[in-house]
Amino acid sequence: MSKKRPVINYYFMVCEALHEKRTKPLYNTVIRRIKECGDNFYLLGGFEPIDELPVIKVCDFDDYHSCVEKIESVFKKDWNDADWHIICDDDTFVHTENLNLFISKLSKDNLRIYCSQLYEDSVGIFGGAGILMNDKTFKLIQKFVIENGWKENRHFQSHSDIALSKICGRLNRKLKIANKENDKIRVSNPKTMYSFNHDTMKKSQNLINIKGDLITAHIKDMQYVWTDFYEQECPYQSLENAFCR
Amino acid sequence: MPITKETPLVIPAKAEKTLPHTWLSELVVNAPNASDGYMSLKLTAFDSDSDEDPNPENSEMLHLDFWEVVTNVPEAAAAMQSVFDAIPAIESYYKEGILEEVPVEEDVEEEAGD
Numbered sequence: 226m227s228k229k230r231p232v233i234n235y236y237f238m239v240c241e242a243l244h245e246k247r248t249k250p251l252y253n254t255v256i257r258r259i260k261e262c263g264d265n266f267y268l269l270g271g272f273e274p275i276d277e278l279p280v281i282k283v284c285d286f287d288d289y290h291s292c293v294e295k296i297e298s299v300f301k302k303d304w305n306d307a308d309w310h311i312i313c314d315d316d317t318f319v320h321t322e323n324l325n326l327f328i329s330k331l332s333k334d335n336l337r338i339y340c341s342q343l344y345e346d347s348v349g350i351f352g353g354a355g356i357l358m359n360d361k362t363f364k365l366i367q368k369f370v371i372e373n374g375w376k377e378n379r380h381f382q383s384h385s386d387i388a389l390s391k392i393c394g395r396l397n398r399k400l401k402i403a404n405k406e407n408d409k410i411r412v413s414n415p416k417t418m419y420s421f422n423h424d425t426m427k428k429s430q431n432l433i434n435i436k437g438d439l440i441t442a443h444i445k446d447m448q449y450v451w452t453d454f455y456e457q458e459c460p461y462q463s464l465e466n467a468f469c470r
Numbered sequence: 471m472p473i474t475k476e477t478p479l480v481i482p483a484k485a486e487k488t489l490p491h492t493w494l495s496e497l498v499v500n501a502p503n504a505s506d507g508y509m510s511l512k513l514t515a516f517d518s519d520s521d522e523d524p525n526p527e528n529s530e531m532l533h534l535d536f537w538e539v540v541t542n543v544p545e546a547a548a549a550m551q552s553v554f555d556a557i558p559a560i561e562s563y564y565k566e567g568i569l570e571e572v573p574v575e576e577d578v579e580e581e582a583g584d
Contacts, residue, residue: 330577339574348571394567401566413574 231308231328235259235266238295238385239280239315240287247315250461252278258321258469265305269295286379293377296385300363300370308333310363312356312385316444318464319355323440327415333359336410338393340386341420341443348412350393352386353420353443362410369396421446439468489515493524499536507536 235256239248248268259266270280271287271294283298284291292314299312309328313319331339338358343351350356358366370392377388397409420443444460493514501507511532516524539546 330575332575335575337572337575338569342571348569350569390569391567393569397569398563398566410569411572412569413572415574 230325231333232306233259233262233264233309233311233324233328234304234307235264235319236299236310236312237266237268237315237317238292238313239268239270240291241270241272241275242287243315244275244278248278248280250459251315254461254465255319255321259319262321262325264321265307267304269298271295290379290383292385293379293382293388296389297370297375297377300367301375308360310358310360312352312389313441314352314443317353317355318442318444318447318461320439320441320468322469323417323438324357327417327440328357331359334361335359336362336365336408337413338362338410339413339415339418341418341441342414343420343422350386350390350412351420352389353446354418354441356386356389357418365410366392366396369399415440419443419446437468487517489517489528491516491518495524495526495529501536505537509534509536509539
């Protein structure tokens with residue numbers, strides 16, 4: 226009997242202001258493939274659905290800072306069971322086939338978060354290219370958040386990924402106190418989850434050769450490094466045409 | 471020239487409040503070396519028996535020369551010594567929360583299908 230394919234839950238943080246420009250193209254490309262794979266997707270917004278896209282209103286704000294409330298909802302609401310979870314922005318491109326292949330090589334028992342590395346020599350959770358974790362890691366964070374509260378809010382934090390880094394830091398401290406430090410959450414940076422730091426990179430420089438093994442990409446960074454990027458074209462469709470056909 | 475409003479705006483009278491406590495809402499120490507430095511404190515009057523958070527409108531800012539305070543206020547000198555003594559423990563606590571990077575694992579062994 227063949228092994229059952231792992232189920233992935235995709236959580237996309239979206240906003241009404243970029244609904245036409247980002248969320249709809251995302252829905253027509255990446256999410257279309259997610260549906261074909263039979264995986265689950267959730268569009269987490271600060272607004273009620275305005276068309277056929279099944280946006281779930283998870284908070285009362287919908288500005289940039291609301292990403293902190295949106296990522297909080299990922300760990301507080303009930304979702305369908307899944308083996309893997311990936312938290313994305315509305316400008317995260319996911320190559321579903323490569324993601325499935327990548328996941329098939331990973332352990333389901335590690336406490337691990339997979340994401341891009343934004344700063345050299347700096348370890349943290351960076352979300353532009355998605356934040357991937359197995360169900361064991363997801364459930365541990367979820368349990369911690371439910372028991373201890375989220376404790377991150379828009380007044381002190383405006384980045385969802387840094388908020389999650391801080392939560393994982395608190396969780397690791399708690400595990401250390403409980404003498405369970407071998408179980409702590411660690412971070413891995415697959416090179417093919419593409420996201421870059423705009424402050425330290427040179428614009429229009431072809432820094433890397435993006436190949437067919439792309440797992441995810443932070444779309445707004447692609448124009449700086451991908452020579453085939455056409456600004457006038459829908460970037461989701463460009464990436465789809467280049468890598469998923 | 472005053473124009474008479476059809477419906478006058480009425481501002482309700484506020485009940486008098488007594489705020490018998492002080493909340494230290496901000497404590498900043500900047501000491502680049504052993505002779506220069508400043509400290510500032512934001513002291514907010516509040517009532518600890520009430521459910522209300524300290525209101526920043528009831529705050530007073532104190533700006534002081536840090537080393538002058540340490541030299542002239544023995545309680546401040548003792549308090550700062552306690553802070554210095556706590557630094558290694560605070561540093562360890564901070565480091566325990568730093569996420570550690572590990573390489574992506576090699577291809578895990580295929581589980582036997584059933």
